Amino acid sequence: MAKISMLGSGFIGRFYADSLQGQRSRDKIVSIYSRREESAKKFAEDYQVAHWTTEMEASISHPEVEVVCISLPNNLHEAAVLLCCKHKKGVICTKPLGRNAEEAKRMMEAVEKAGIFNGYLEDLVYTPKFLKALESVQNGALGRILWAKSRETHPGPHSEWFWDKEQAGGGCILDLGCHCVEIARSFIGKDIKPVEVMCWADTQVKPIDAEDHAIGLVKYENGAIGQFEVSWTFRGGLDLRDEVMGTEGTIWVNSFLRTGFEMFTTGKGADYVAEKAESNTGWLFPVGDELNELGYNHMFTDMFNSMESGKPARETFYDGYVVNAVLDAAYRSAKSKLWEPVQLDVWRGKTGVEKGKGYTEYDEQYYLVKEEMTHFGAKKVILKDKKSGQIIEKTL
Amino acid sequence: MAKISMLGSGFIGRFYADSLQGQRSRDKIVSIYSRREESAKKFAEDYQVAHWTTEMEASISHPEVEVVCISLPNNLHEAAVLLCCKHKKGVICTKPLGRNAEEAKRMMEAVEKAGIFNGYLEDLVYTPKFLKALESVQNGALGRILWAKSRETHPGPHSEWFWDKEQAGGGCILDLGCHCVEIARSFIGKDIKPVEVMCWADTQVKPIDAEDHAIGLVKYENGAIGQFEVSWTFRGGLDLRDEVMGTEGTIWVNSFLRTGFEMFTTGKGADYVAEKAESNTGWLFPVGDELNELGYNHMFTDMFNSMESGKPARETFYDGYVVNAVLDAAYRSAKSKLWEPVQLDVWRGKTGVEKGKGYTEYDEQYYLVKEEMTHFGAKKVILKDKKSGQIIEKTL
């Protein structure tokens, strides 16, 4: 049983609480901190939390608390983490870890120095679909991974602080790109170094300083490419999709808008409002169990099982730091219009990995370019002469 | 915390156990009964169960046990239930409740007389998609429900006892139709009486005595129609789909084969075997989290929350009995080729419900038949004269 201090009572804090105390969970939030008294009280009441406070340290240091869950705006993560270090409480922190890699690195170094359990709440690498997809990739079902794309776009976040660059640290790249980068990185291999980033970003629609739309390519040391597509200007709901290409296969995951649940309503029957949809009539695409589909349940299970067994979580502050370093390069690239190197002072994976290569032998003289069935049922091969480089075609 | 005796260590018992003790659950299987010692021991080891036995009563009467989970072949349900009554332990029983309504009724009467908690483990009315769909229907998003179809077909069950009519009590109608009937009944309204059933059934492919394919229509007192499509001869995996039509809307649910997760693999990369799929190369459609998608998690949560709060579960032995009564009528119909009445000695819902009707008024003289936009952007109405019955068309 984990006894939790929740920092923050907003949209994400409540979502986390629904998961933490949902189903038949043995875990319990024992203290809630919110800047506003009214909000802290309401949360305490709704989730039957014994202790509430408007002082962050009072919650963290509360004697019953074993682990602190940070659900605060990005600019408040570091201070909270440092208090956890001071009081030697385990800490799990929402995404992105920092507003930039420097901040993230300080947090990582602090928790490691303090020797406390630390987990990075990157829920989208804990969705059931992702976990099964990753298992297939790791089993080799897709062969060598060539490209992994993750897309998260929607009509914009719910709380006002996201739209303020100072508090948030950036726009949709930071808010959504952090998910996409870690998804692609996981498929390609978390031990493979991300080396450089090319990113386009623009503020196309919203009256804000930060970007509301961006696309980036992340090149890994083994030649694989990660791609992110993020936006706060998408119309139609929450678009969450991943695609992976390998030499032997393909994966397509749709995590939200097309999951096998489709509803049409004229709206005459009732004041029905579909959650998070942009409309409440016509064809709607609800998600059955958002908490589970978004990975919260499996994420907290990994966090607390790891904590209780003394092992690191699948996602630690180190992962949060790597993600921030990639996003920093993306921001630099969006400005410089160049491929920008990923600056990783700390790197714990492989180094010097060579580019994957896999020419298929046909025979001593030829490489196989392609093999296919012709319309006439015969097998045709396209071959390349290893020496001359000439391409020929043979029907077998 | 629920302390459970599990009766049966086969496919379904293990599936239940994965859910019961999965994620961060506070519930615990404290005793396992299996007919075969080897199987009981293995289960106890795998799920860290303190007590195992090959005597059913020893498990049920075990002092730590609060509630008994029956995961046995159909012909063993009744004996197990009677032992639970004898020892005053709560009981939750897998589907179908009985091999027929008579058996189910005896079980229902026994648990009610004994005053013990009873739950009917009809998981498919607990899937997250179903629960959200039902909520929309109950909110009126679809208007008056006209028709609800549920389809479950696959290439046949895993264990041999299913294929033996004596143990199973029937073929795919009993095995799969029990799900479909309760799904449709839930959408139409569990207080609306199912009145008669027409069913076609045949043994088209398998060398067995029971049916391997059937289609049935269930007429409810309010004129709504439930439809079930069940088969053990389907090729391509597990096809689980529901459809609902109402006067104001439509719901389509695909619970297994198309849920937003698609994978192609040449099979060269690895010996990957996709669970429950009929093939392990080409395009595959895995399900992210089977336990959750199949409703197990939400089902056990309802069961134990209900038990702990002293309320009846959403699905009780009474529901199991109603389902058996509908299936009995289906079997009779498949033989007699007639619409057969559903015989319900016990009925706790509404009676004398009239057929739903909803002519739309247009004005004093006319009913509205249809309204549509013409190609020219004008609104057109088709009307019926209330008195003369004449149909006319008007462009507005």
Added chain:
Amino acid sequence: MAKISMLGSGFIGRFYADSLQGQRSRDKIVSIYSRREESAKKFAEDYQVAHWTTEMEASISHPEVEVVCISLPNNLHEAAVLLCCKHKKGVICTKPLGRNAEEAKRMMEAVEKAGIFNGYLEDLVYTPKFLKALESVQNGALGRILWAKSRETHPGPHSEWFWDKEQAGGGCILDLGCHCVEIARSFIGKDIKPVEVMCWADTQVKPIDAEDHAIGLVKYENGAIGQFEVSWTFRGGLDLRDEVMGTEGTIWVNSFLRTGFEMFTTGKGADYVAEKAESNTGWLFPVGDELNELGYNHMFTDMFNSMESGKPARETFYDGYVVNAVLDAAYRSAKSKLWEPVQLDVWRGKTGVEKGKGYTEYDEQYYLVKEEMTHFGAKKVILKDKKSGQIIEKTL
């Protein structure tokens, strides 16, 4: 080049004309007949037809006309056909052929006696998806066909005469069921006799005399089952789906609402109206090329190629007659609540076909019930003893 007289200038006549004279077609409508002068003139103008008239016979007998296309309300088909016989003009007639089998039979006998080319315009067995699916079925990709379902539901037809039982001859069974019956019959085999029909039908919503919702099962002599689901009360657009189950495979076809074209619009941008959709904002599912997707192009190509080469079309008046005979049985069944025999005075297919059977041999002693991979990677078989009937399980 085919020179066509078009009888009828309504919705379906225009749809046909768009196909007949569409793309780079060499065919030409040379005469248009409409009951209303204004409508005839408008059609002539829109489609550049040289001759228009309000007298049916004048169009049919027009010297340039080679073939007559009947696009009239159901109650006017027979008279038009008889005029074609009189003037020895080829005739192609929209669906359903007659309001009942008697009428259809008279038309069939008339055209055959007159020796004129006759085609039955059942477009949905000419859709590109259907044609390719049928080819796969005929190649054996699905093994022995067990069941073929076709569903057509929408919010009701466009023209007022459909809603008038006298003119239309019936409700959605006749209007939509004719498509579904011929689709299922084609998959099962047009030479296999449909023997009996069970049908439920009701008027659940609309203020009309005919049925607005029906479901039917058609049993064929070889034991295969055709199923139709038809309604004028569906909400959400035009739902056109087919499913086929065979011993070796499955086919799912969605012809309209989910064809790989999805659009979301707030509706703010423009007064955009999506054709045939029930709404013009939110998620919409347009069809790229309705004429092609609905089979019109391939249908007319078959008709005129057949006519020019002196061969019968794939769909003749005989097929229309068989369909009407099946629908007659459906109407009788909806009233009698019995499986009603299909009365076919004329039957040109096989007779005395035995029920398909395909027990799979395992060895001398056993039939194979099922074969599957266990979780442990071993192969498991479920077998039935040929003599004792006992079911056993073996892990190999």
Added chain:
Amino acid sequence: MAKISMLGSGFIGRFYADSLQGQRSRDKIVSIYSRREESAKKFAEDYQVAHWTTEMEASISHPEVEVVCISLPNNLHEAAVLLCCKHKKGVICTKPLGRNAEEAKRMMEAVEKAGIFNGYLEDLVYTPKFLKALESVQNGALGRILWAKSRETHPGPHSEWFWDKEQAGGGCILDLGCHCVEIARSFIGKDIKPVEVMCWADTQVKPIDAEDHAIGLVKYENGAIGQFEVSWTFRGGLDLRDEVMGTEGTIWVNSFLRTGFEMFTTGKGADYVAEKAESNTGWLFPVGDELNELGYNHMFTDMFNSMESGKPARETFYDGYVVNAVLDAAYRSAKSKLWEPVQLDVWRGKTGVEKGKGYTEYDEQYYLVKEEMTHFGAKKVILKDKKSGQIIEKTL
């Protein structure tokens, strides 16, 4: 009626011929040229072409020929075009027009100088889905277009010359990117200037000199972004998808692998081979009518209707030239790793277009950032102060 000389009898020439002479077309191939006599004869026989030759000029200059259809390897386009100019025959040329913009420009200038009809056979902007999507975009259903992505990936082309950089002029960027660029350009507006390109390209799998995988971003003068994703290393079939984001809506088009036609086959029934699929068992996704779905029918209709009415086709050599210029920039960028300007000596669209902007007014003091419904049913707005730049939240 168009009388056509076909240059080239390979895969694409046959595909074109199937469309040109398909259905009830009035057009006719009157001469076929192929480098190999055997191939020319075979084509003439299969398509009933009166004249065949192995001399290109003999076919072009054949007196019956009105229009020449170039279906040759990329390096032979220019010579063929010049002969058409010489003989004043109309010319339609397969994609890409040239191996680079220089070549394309020479062709464009030659046909314009000669005053002959010229069409660029970019079929994918003629698919029925694309045409309807474009119409919606042009009607304003999506508001201002922000981003248009087109993806074409498959396991590699059929003929050997594609794999030879000299003949083909490049790899998958040239072969597939030409489609994607014109699709995105069409959605964004063909009168909007593409200004610069960023492209990643690599040879990840195939033993060839050219790229087998590439991703590119094309920036347009109005700030909109076109994106192409192309590969010859994709596993699973032909992946053809487009996506468009606008301020008021979204479009998703799947043109090949998910079009509402799904088949599962064990392969036991027959030697069925699904066309173009990578496997012939398991789940397969055939396309109903490839010729129509790939745009050939609508493309040739536009070409010949335009030619006959003396109007330019929707796609002319000028468009082919613009596409080549964009692809040239992509190739330069893949090498330089910089955003490369699109060099367009000839530009016939708008110039000096400003970046689209569309801040939504809320009132005198504020811009609207976002509006949404809260869980409590209240409307919430997020606003930005026009002067201070401060972001605030208001519940109404």
